[in-house]
Amino acid sequence: xxxxxxxVDGPSGSGKGTICSLLARELGWNLLDSxxxxxxxxxxxxxxxxxxxxxxxxxxxxxxxxxQFSTVEDQNEVTIILEGEEVSNSLRTEDCGADASVVAxxxxxxxxxxxxxxAFVTELGLIADGxxxxxxxxxxxxxxxxxxxxxxxxxxxxxxxxxxxxxxxSLQAILDDxxxxxxxxxxxxxxxxxPAKDAISLDTTELSIEEVxxxxxxxxxxxx
Ligand code: C5P
Numbered sequence: 171x172x173x174x175x176x177x178v179d180g181p182s183g184s185g186k187g188t189i190c191s192l193l194a195r196e197l198g199w200n201l202l203d204s205x206x207x208x209x210x211x212x213x214x215x216x217x218x219x220x221x222x223x224x225x226x227x228x229x230x231x232x233x234x235x236x237x238q239f240s241t242v243e244d245q246n247e248v249t250i251i252l253e254g255e256e257v258s259n260s261l262r263t264e265d266c267g268a269d270a271s272v273v274a275x276x277x278x279x280x281x282x283x284x285x286x287x288x289a290f291v292t293e294l295g296l297i298a299d300g301x302x303x304x305x306x307x308x309x310x311x312x313x314x315x316x317x318x319x320x321x322x323x324x325x326x327x328x329x330x331x332x333x334x335x336x337x338x339x340s341l342q343a344i345l346d347d348x349x350x351x352x353x354x355x356x357x358x359x360x361x362x363x364x365p366a367k368d369a370i371s372l373d374t375t376e377l378s379i380e381e382v383x384x385x386x387x388x389x390x391x392x393x394x
Pocket of ligand 1: 209267270271272299303
């Protein structure tokens with residue numbers, strides 16, 4: 171039979187990343203951070219001097235990404251190695267996210283990553299985090315969640331994350347960036363960000379991480 175998949179889609183800063191890693195841990199399932207794959211293509215392009223509009227070269231990079239994901243026991247963090255170099259931190263920068271959303275708007279690049287994403291499914295089950303997990307990559311998933319939050323709340327969360335890490339940040343710049351990325355992700359021609367028809371939408375603006383997690387686990391138990 172099919173292996174269980176829960177998809178979690180939504181805009182950046184909606185809390186998907188945190189919720190997905192907690193869900194994977196709670197259920198003992200595998201985790202796909204599909205955004206990391208688009209970020210890796212953007213980073214590989216930078217390393218190899220490939221322009222973000224050179225579709226053919228980007229497709230080759232995407233199809234041959236030399237990447238390893240490793241989880242350190244007892245830690246929530248995943249270490250990501252690209253072409254032998256640890257890139258976990260450079261992947262998370264705003265610049266890399268912005269570049270990722272540019273390469274992600276190219277259909278052939280998305281196609282080149284499709285099978286790699288599906289290969290994350292194991293018999294244990296998969297939590298799939300992204301923008302098109304429920305609509306394109308795993309249309310048969312038993313549970314599809316669409317997480318949203320107001321742009322202001324998402325900017326606040328990101329701002330607080332950066333401040334807590336001791337990094338400088340401008341709330342207005344973050345808000346501008348989030349709105350630009352939302353527009354690009356929602357208005358692109360291929361695999362735009364939108365809820366699948368059978369997705370459950372959850373507005374997390376006023377919810378804590380614990381409340382969101384409890385709600386998704388509750389839905390998962392109803393389906394299981
Ligand atoms: O989720 P994250 O911020 O890491 O994603 C970076 C960018 O990759 C997003 O802004 C989006 O443009 C793109 N992306 C996508 N499809 C996915 C995951 C991410 O287009 N499934």
